[in-house]
Amino acid sequence: MGRLWRTRHPVTFREKVRYKMLRDHRPLVVTFADKAAVRDYVAERVGAQYLPHAVVVDAPAELLTVELPDAFVLKPTHGSGAAIIVSPSAPVDARLPKDGSWVYRHVRPEHAPREELVRIAADWVSQLYGQGPNREWVYGRVPRRIIVEEMLGGAGDRIPDDDKFFVFHGRVQYVQVDAGRFAGRTQDFFDRSWNHLPLSGGPPWGDPTPPRPAALGEMIRIAEALAAETDFVRVDLYDVDGRIVFGELTSFPAGGDSPFHPESFNTEFGSHWAVPKRYR
Template identity: 35%
Template sequence: MANLLQSVMRAVFTALPAKQSLQAQYLKALGEWPDLDQPKTFNERVQALKLAPHNPLLPLLADKVRVKDWVAERVGRDVVIPTLWSGKVLPAQVPCAAPFVVKANHSSGWNAFIRTYDDATWQQLRVTSKTWLENDWYPFLHEWWYNEIDRLLLIEPMIGENLNDYKFFCFNGQVRAVQVDAGRFTDHRRSFYDRDWQQMPFSLAHDQIEGEVPAPRHLARMIELAETLSSGFAFARIDFYDLDAGPMFGEITFAPGAGLERFSPRSADRMMGDWWAESEQRLAPSRSGELPIAV
């Protein structure tokens, strides 16, 4: 019954005009009617971004294959996880040694972790991954840039197990908060730290990690990389993993949680919205008439 209701709701959200759909989804998720004409909170600004004139750069930066060259040109190839294979259809024979990860380049979460090779599992994955490329990335969320990507499958080496994700909330080249995700496939928890690694007193969608999280070994380098990659963007979230050899780039995200995740307390939503507004104001003098997220 729950799955049926969810399917019905998604059908309704897809059928509605974009603005009304996003307002209804926001109300359902967060219990408030958003002001998308004069957005103030972070989540409202994410929804407003979806409705803004389309910036052709967003599909490039959301593409898990093409973004690697963009990042490498700006900060060096050493922080980019190599692509072992890419194409439209997984080959009948596994093209590289395990362990590795198979992903769709136009989505979040459509992936498979192959730790040891098993032919039956591989053949089933060939079928499953075909459906990934046949499906739009949840059109009712109106994150249009994902569905303008030339869809591919890619294989990357598995860089570790149970790694923390470090997600840098950047506002025109300035890191203002770092989201740390732990236990994503077991007991997912999340905490926020400032750039000096002082814990911030709010949560987002998940309970906080128990106890203090040690600063990543390469925090200063990750801040440097995140600020370089996010320069010129009113907002961008730049993600990294922290390995022994140094940081490795994960992805660039412009709509975390689709702008539908609850901050606690809600004042943190407004605080980040204010950071976004300040960032736009800093960009305005040099970008008159342009999108604040453009580079």
Template identity: 30%
Template sequence: MFQHSLLNTNPQQLNLKAKLNSTYDRLYDLRERILGYPKLHEIFKRHNGFDLNLHDPWTYNEWVVHKILFARDPLLIQTTDKFAVRDYVRQKLGTKEAEEILIPIYHVSKIARDFPEELWQKEFFMKANHGSGTNKLVMPGADPHKTLQLAKAWLNSSYGQRRHEWAYRDIPRKIICEKVIRNEEGDIPMDIKFYCFYGKVKFILFFNGRFGKPSRAFTDPDLQLIHGVQSGIPDLEDIPSYSTHDKMIEIAETLSKPFVHARADFYSVGGKIYFGELTQYSGGGIEHFESYEINLALGLLWRPEYKNKSVWDCIQEASTKY
């Protein structure tokens, strides 16, 4: 019954649902703020193993939560929106350079009921622009009913509000159908994530096997391995070296310049760069670190007095001072 009603939801009903979501999210945020964010403190401690200090944050994860709760730059909304961020990329890089790295879009929908017939004959990534993790690889011959059902479920749901992720709340909801980028072997390419502070890349995450057996590695900008960052996924056997490495750093620093901290994600295939997304709340403040000391060290990078320091400087200071 739910599935049937979902597929027959009209645009006015979807818009009403989004407004109701937003109202509920605002009321939830207000109540929790008045109470001192007790549920957020509980979630944080459960994932990190230590108490959240919002008044004097030191660790990387505490700073992410601090940004979630207190940063209100409208650019956070635009750059979190997986569709609107494309205009931001054009503004920062210029149209010509931006179009070289933006992944082609086949279709954009506000109702997930108007996918063109020819779309079902090709593979595409279906994404919700107002969430994280709301993406699906759709292959030729996929069941349109199930695919549209999932898309409509995304449109009917807000994202991240249990942890007060403000930037997602009021994004005008859309479904994006995007070209699938594959590497020379025909696989989904490695995610390359540049962690930038004050407009400078300080460390990089290489993440492979998103749709298979995942593995990852953290490095500095010179590809020197950093141990003890986030846990739970095996290490990459080899650190990749791309001919586009320096150019990706240049673009990441340009896109992240307005923010104290932002993560810029790319793919590199055959000497060509593709833009993935800008992430403002990397890990949501709840991705567990193997080393508390590293969590502290990366937290130092948020502080303006450390903006000219390397990740190794911060690791050294954390090891001796804390």
């Protein structure tokens, strides 16, 4: 918690995320973090047509009997950074993790027996997520459940790019594009007009540079509508062959440890965000 306390007068983006983590305890932030509850919020704000098809189970054992398609994504509702993607396009040698680690894994249906999925899901729900150096208190208030979502496959069953919209005070300022999550991951940053930024968050830039989405205007509209009630949130969306699909809302990207290379972008991102003295 030490780093969180050194944010009384935050300037940079990382400092302001930590400030928000420490001070913003509104129920809205809990709703954003809950992968099940946020679906109702999205449906109310922009419409259920943007939601992926999903089933939520309260107990991991329910996965033994719930109807599952050939391709789906299994996630815990109370954390981030964990998913089991099951589809025929997975690498032939990919296997499930040996425990409920907070990792992404892409496996084929024949390598994802129900009993193993139950085991992993049970490990997930036994854990309290977000207990690192910058403690993300919000996940402790989210019911520990499991959500099964449709597999979002683009042309050729390709996992679509993850478009992450940084929304400050209801306005999109930047877009982060993550591609190739399971093979050759790349990451690019753009401003809202799709000008490429000389910024790296770790992974290399895409080659070629990701093209401007045909539906960028609609995606910005959706992101700004979902962010209208808060000072900052990152809105993750997918463009699946012209179909816009909601991913998640993230109030505390990287737990307040987002890397910026060059570091000047840490200050630039923060310049768009005027944190309140008190969250109400």
